[in-house]
Amino acid sequence: MNFSFTNLAEIIYKLGPAMINNNIAHLVVDECYLGVPGTIFLFNTLRDMNSLEELYVDCELDDGHGLVNDLNDTSMAECIPSLATCTGMRKLMLNGLSFSANSCAALRGVFPRMSALLELRLGGNSIDDECARALVQGLSDCKQIQSLSLSRNIISDDGLDVLILGLPTSVDMLDLGGNEITLARQLPLLRFKKLHLTWNALSHGGPGLIAKSLANHECRLESLTLNRCNIGNEGAAILAEGLGNNQRLIRMSLEDNNITQEGLNAFSSILCNPSSIDASYNSNHTIHDMGGYGAYGANIPQDVEILLELNSDPDKSRVAANKILQVHRHLDMRPFFGMELDLLPYVVAWLERFAESRPELKLSSIYEFVRAMPTKVTKGWGGRRRGRSVSSTVSVRVPRWIFPWVHVKHSVSRILGFSLCVN
Numbered sequence: 001m002n003f004s005f006t007n008l009a010e011i012i013y014k015l016g017p018a019m020i021n022n023n024i025a026h027l028v029v030d031e032c033y034l035g036v037p038g039t040i041f042l043f044n045t046l047r048d049m050n051s052l053e054e055l056y057v058d059c060e061l062d063d064g065h066g067l068v069n070d071l072n073d074t075s076m077a078e079c080i081p082s083l084a085t086c087t088g089m090r091k092l093m094l095n096g097l098s099f100s101a102n103s104c105a106a107l108r109g110v111f112p113r114m115s116a117l118l119e120l121r122l123g124g125n126s127i128d129d130e131c132a133r134a135l136v137q138g139l140s141d142c143k144q145i146q147s148l149s150l151s152r153n154i155i156s157d158d159g160l161d162v163l164i165l166g167l168p169t170s171v172d173m174l175d176l177g178g179n180e181i182t183l184a185r186q187l188p189l190l191r192f193k194k195l196h197l198t199w200n201a202l203s204h205g206g207p208g209l210i211a212k213s214l215a216n217h218e219c220r221l222e223s224l225t226l227n228r229c230n231i232g233n234e235g236a237a238i239l240a241e242g243l244g245n246n247q248r249l250i251r252m253s254l255e256d257n258n259i260t261q262e263g264l265n266a267f268s269s270i271l272c273n274p275s276s277i278d279a280s281y282n283s284n285h286t287i288h289d290m291g292g293y294g295a296y297g298a299n300i301p302q303d304v305e306i307l308l309e310l311n312s313d314p315d316k317s318r319v320a321a322n323k324i325l326q327v328h329r330h331l332d333m334r335p336f337f338g339m340e341l342d343l344l345p346y347v348v349a350w351l352e353r354f355a356e357s358r359p360e361l362k363l364s365s366i367y368e369f370v371r372a373m374p375t376k377v378t379k380g381w382g383g384r385r386r387g388r389s390v391s392s393t394v395s396v397r398v399p400r401w402i403f404p405w406v407h408v409k410h411s412v413s414r415i416l417g418f419s420l421c422v423n
Contacts, residue, residue, distance in 0.1 A: 004030040043079035058095040077102035099125035108138030121149040129159035136166035149175035189213040198227040207235035211242025227255040233263030240266040253291030271307035288312040321354035333368040
């Protein structure tokens with residue numbers, strides 16, 4: 001059952017029997033005028049709707065206040081206990097209903113009855129840090145909940161700390177957009193997969209705290225939204241540095257943060273470090289979405305955009321190889337001459353897989369080996385002609401930028417009799 005942009009104050013009483021008798025599982029009341037009596041009647045009706053699985057009530061105005069229905073925290077606290085009978089509730093959205101201390105205390109008593117709850121949205125209310133504490137206490141038994149949105153409230157760093165420490169481990173998405181988060185003190189942003197902090201005035205040290213979390217190997221973040229967070233070029237460079245060792249984050253949106261080309265260029269060397277082949281291999285091959293800058297100022301530099309597009313390939317072996325081939329037009333084989341010819345079959349196999357369109361690269365790599373050790377080539381060929389076998393005790397130390405991607409490594413090893421080590 002769906003009601004949108006409608007004056008329900010006079011007809012809600014007539015709808016009550018139909019709502020109860022039709023075993024409704026989904027009820028939407030979107031920006032409808034109810035008034036306090038109508039709201040109380042609606043929630044009292046919910047008491048008899050045991051089949052309800054999804055409830056969407058949004059009374060939020062465009063200016064972010066929930067006063068269109070003259071609701072207040074006290075009246076809503078009296079309505080909320082009616083939800084206790086909706087034990088099958090899976091998605092609950094109550095936006096713009098003036099929730100504060102009393103309402104959150106009432107919700108704390110209701111949530112333990114909703115063990116099937118998966119998604120909770122309480123946006124556009126007056127929920128502060130103490131309210132967040134009450135909600136966390138109530139949600140402790142909701143072991144299946146995955147998503148919590150508390151956007152457009154008045155939660156600060158203290159409330160964020162409460163949420164990080166107290167929410168069930170099943171929660172992997174937290175939306176705190178439009179609150180009072182500053183990240184002015186140490187807070188580990190590790191446990192969530194999706195974190196939305198849009199429209200929070202972060203402190204000068206906020207980007208550094210985020211970067212520290214991103215660099216932590218325990219960080220689970222896959223999507224991070226930081227639009228309109230007062231980050232700037234300096235903050236963008238700090239965030240880019242945090243991505244250096246991060247292999248989880250796939251999306252970071254930084255729209256409308258006064259970031260120019262200078263700030264965006266900081267991501268180029270993080271996505272592909274050109275200083276060496278190993279550095280290119282160890283670059284970030286995961287993040288591939290940085291939001292749409294066109295509507296907010298500077299466009300993403302072309303080289304960064306190309307690298308992000310490369311990162312969208314799920315085959316990270318191919319991503320890294322393409323970056324190496326794109327940046328290093330010539331593969332310097334000199335560091336590997338100490339391995340003599342033992343490494344050459346792996347280099348050739350790697351080039352055959354990833355550089356099929358670059359035959360000159362394969363030839364030049366072989367040529368470097370041959371030119372560096374012609375006597376080894378001659379002796380090796382002579383040994384083959386006389387039926388000599390290669391010792392099975394030879395240990396080939398293969399660089400990491402080659403080893404993970406050579407699918408034929410085991411067959412090559414068997415043919416040549418090499419044991420395989422990785423640097």
